[in-house]
Amino acid sequence: xxxxxxxxxxxxxxxxxxxxxxxxxxxxxxxxxxxxxxxxxxxxxxxxxxxxxxxxxxxxxxxxxxxxxxxxxxxxxxxxxxxxxxxxxxxxxxxxxxxxxxxxxxxxxxxxxxxxxxxxxxxxxxxxxxxxxxxxxxxxxxxxxxxxxxxxxxxxxxxxxxxxxxxxxxxxxxxxxxxxxxxxxxxxxxxxxxxxxxxxxxxxxxxxxxxxxxxxxxxxxxxxxxxxxxxxxxxxxxxxxxxxxxxxxxxxxxxxxxxxxxxxxxxxxxxxxxxxxxxxxxxxxxxxxxxxxxxxxx
Amino acid sequence: xxxxxxxxxxxxxxxxxxxxxxxxxxxxxxxxxxxxxxxxxxxxxxxxxxxxxxxxxxxxxxxxxxxxxxxxxxxxxxxxxxxxxxxxxxxxxxxxxxxxxxxxxxxxxxxxxxxxxxxxxxxxxxxxxxxxxxxxxxxxxxxxxxxxxxxxxxxxxxxxxxxxxxxxxxxxxxxxxxxxxxxxxxxxxxxxxxxxxxxxxxxxxxxxxxxxxxxxxxxxxxxxxxxxxxxxxxxxxxxxxxxxxxxxxxxxxxxxxxxxxxxxxxxxxxxxxxxxxxxxxxxxxxxxxxxxxxxxxx
Numbered sequence: 001x002x003x004x005x006x007x008x009x010x011x012x013x014x015x016x017x018x019x020x021x022x023x024x025x026x027x028x029x030x031x032x033x034x035x036x037x038x039x040x041x042x043x044x045x046x047x048x049x050x051x052x053x054x055x056x057x058x059x060x061x062x063x064x065x066x067x068x069x070x071x072x073x074x075x076x077x078x079x080x081x082x083x084x085x086x087x088x089x090x091x092x093x094x095x096x097x098x099x100x101x102x103x104x105x106x107x108x109x110x111x112x113x114x115x116x117x118x119x120x121x122x123x124x125x126x127x128x129x130x131x132x133x134x135x136x137x138x139x140x141x142x143x144x145x146x147x148x149x150x151x152x153x154x155x156x157x158x159x160x161x162x163x164x165x166x167x168x169x170x171x172x173x174x175x176x177x178x179x180x181x182x183x184x185x186x187x188x189x190x191x192x193x194x195x196x197x198x199x200x201x202x203x204x205x206x207x208x209x210x211x212x213x214x215x216x217x218x219x220x221x222x223x224x225x226x227x228x229x230x231x232x233x234x235x236x237x238x239x240x241x242x243x244x245x246x247x248x249x250x251x252x253x254x255x256x257x258x259x260x261x262x263x264x265x266x267x268x269x270x271x272x273x274x275x276x277x278x279x280x281x282x283x284x285x286x287x288x289x290x291x292x293x294x295x296x297x298x
Numbered sequence: 299x300x301x302x303x304x305x306x307x308x309x310x311x312x313x314x315x316x317x318x319x320x321x322x323x324x325x326x327x328x329x330x331x332x333x334x335x336x337x338x339x340x341x342x343x344x345x346x347x348x349x350x351x352x353x354x355x356x357x358x359x360x361x362x363x364x365x366x367x368x369x370x371x372x373x374x375x376x377x378x379x380x381x382x383x384x385x386x387x388x389x390x391x392x393x394x395x396x397x398x399x400x401x402x403x404x405x406x407x408x409x410x411x412x413x414x415x416x417x418x419x420x421x422x423x424x425x426x427x428x429x430x431x432x433x434x435x436x437x438x439x440x441x442x443x444x445x446x447x448x449x450x451x452x453x454x455x456x457x458x459x460x461x462x463x464x465x466x467x468x469x470x471x472x473x474x475x476x477x478x479x480x481x482x483x484x485x486x487x488x489x490x491x492x493x494x495x496x497x498x499x500x501x502x503x504x505x506x507x508x509x510x511x512x513x514x515x516x517x518x519x520x521x522x523x524x525x526x527x528x529x530x531x532x533x534x535x536x537x538x539x540x541x542x543x544x545x546x547x548x549x550x551x552x553x554x555x556x557x558x559x560x561x562x563x564x565x566x567x568x569x570x571x572x573x574x575x576x577x578x579x580x581x582x583x584x585x586x587x588x589x590x591x592x593x594x595x596x
Contacts (some may be wrong), residue, residue, distance in 0.1 A: 089559045089562065089563075090559075091555050091558050091559055096558065096562075097535060097536065097539035097567075098536070098539055098540060098543065098558060101554065103554045103555050103558070104555060106555045106559075108556075108559055117563070119559075119560055119563065120550060120552065120556060120560075122550065122560070122587065124563055124564060184563050184564075185562065185563065186561070186562065186563055186564055186565050186566045186567075187566040187567050187568060188535070188539070188561075188562075188565065188566065188567030189562050190539050190542070190543075190558065190561040190562045190565060190567070191558045191559050191561060191562040192562070193559075193562060194562055194563065195563060232530065232531070232532050233530070233531035233532050233535060234530050234531050234532070234572070234577075237395060237486070237531060237569070237572050238395065238396070241395035241396055241486070241488050241572075242396060244488070245396065245488075252418060252420065254418065256399065256401045257389050257401050257402060257404045258406070258418060260389050260394065260396060260401070260488065260489045261387045261388075261389055261404075261406055261417075261489050261491075262417055262418075262420070263484070263486075263488040263489060264387065264394075264483065264484065264486075264487050264488045264489040264490070264491060264492055265387075265415070265417065265422055265482050265483065265484055265492065265493060266422060266484055267484050267486065267488060268484045268485040268486065269395075269484075269485050269486030269488070269569045269572065270485060270568065270569065271535070271567045271568065271569060271579070274532070274535050274539075274567065279532075281569070289420065
């Protein structure tokens, strides 16, 4: 078992990093992760003005995957997620869905015990998930706080244990990194933070050679979800719709019109988050109607 | 049992209509409904250019509810929905999520049998729902093809048998109308139509006096969903977030900051449709955390 420690981190996805850790398809790897605030918030009294914002959104990695080449798909199965027994949530004026409201900066520490998060005495069932998972893009440095074709800070609540992520590979070795665990997050992530926790994620890797998806894809027991993004939700939904119709057209071997009709009946458009640098949605298609082949392109 | 026939229809929600049918709280009423195309598409060969577009989106009603006054809430429990054995789906260039793609107008007739819709040989489980349900607004005529504070063409897939709708009352008698049944629709309603069917809906009415919600609310077995709208999805999500945070603030008797944080953990922002004159989303809040009181205002 390869274990990547939580002090081995990056703040952007980029081909310029040399990976210290290497794995092969079939390997299991544990990523130890810091929370999204880089562990800087240790009590509620901390002034958010004193936070070093260049140290937020760390992702553990990168990991070089032997045999991964541009045009392939890196398959990451999330086998288990363990989270710390305390989380932090924060609100900052100018951020989140209600960015223009007048309110005070505030950090809140919450306890997590026996699968339950306590928020002012209210019990919330914990459902650990991965916020950031991605690979190096073709070009440039993409901050770990945002998302794109390479994955990144997707903040999708489907990314819990048992899910499988299909990431397009752009560079040799893929350069996978994972971080930003959430003990619990609802669709939307309205206040800009979830219950941010440190922890560890165990994954199992696989490769599909010579074909890759246009966008990251998440597989759950009954669905494939295509993860898209945009400067606003309408752009993100347009991309999700376009890709879903393309997938159905291939799956049913039918023209645009029929695939477009069918999408109205079986493709659920869902919100991931509305608060990161680009907003994110997903097109969920039941596995009953498509196979993974229909989401991969030469 | 009051039965309202499907030839008693309106094309807008307005206080100017005199209701021929009257009911009291506690009554059960059956609304017979036409499909969203007004039954005009009888075979796939019909030219969509020959459709009379002034006869689409009919809603059956209005029904006058005794005792309903401005400031009250009309509660409509959907007890059962029966749909016809054939549905129609259509795509029209310029409409739907992919409004700018080049494609041909097309209508498709689909068979519905034993709870299954057949689409090119693909079996899709049927889940009948109500597309249009609303009351007369304070002022003006609001076409039945769009949605707003009064309800209307919300196209929310939660509106199936067993759901309860809370509509704010703006005029004496409320003037309820219902139409636009869908045999099945996914979140988003991407192509602009769902599986459009005629049928009948049985509802049971109730009134809450002196308090009403800001937006229509749908109650399911485990959640309350606040239905909001906007010229784009971002506006609709802003409204949904604002109202959800207001509700949590009342429910937990806490300030904005705490309610905003909590919303990130428990309020799911979901898409209803992205294709009607205004786009629609919902904020889903588990019943575990709030009571209906927290959604109603004096």
